[in-house]
Amino acid sequence: MIEISESEFSIEEVVAKAKRPDAGAVVTFLGTVRDDEIQGMEVEAYREVALEELEKIRKEAMERFDLKSVDVIHRIGSLSVGDDIVLIVCTAAHRSAAFQGCEHVLEEIKRRAPFWKKEIRAGGERWVESGSG
Secondary structure, three states, X not given: OEEEEOOOOOHHHHHHHHOOOOOOEEEEEEEEOOOOOOOEEXXXXXXXXXXXXXXXXXXXXXXXXXXXXXXXXXXXXXEEOXXXXXXXXXXXXXXXXXXXXXXXXXXXXXXXXXXXXXXXXXXXXXXXOOOOO
């Protein structure tokens, strides 16, 4: 599953759907809005291109790391400190592949997918450089 959403998501539901008899490992990554002296964040995406790129990243990771499944949900819209931004769930027969695959998906999203973050601070706003965070 690949999804871009303005809504909150359930980690438990995504993990439950990802579990499968041929996978001995389920690895998750949850990215949240951290408090580095910000009040909130606006996340934007070029939705059509981002969905295509996320699907490419998913397929590449599945082949490269022999993953059984890869699920990605990326939030957009107004987010507060503590809110979830991105969830990645990778399943594989063995833990090493699941961990490596999950990290690869995260790094490739940061590098290739068209998402932009604007930090909202007491003193103003600033766009965060792509790939940071």
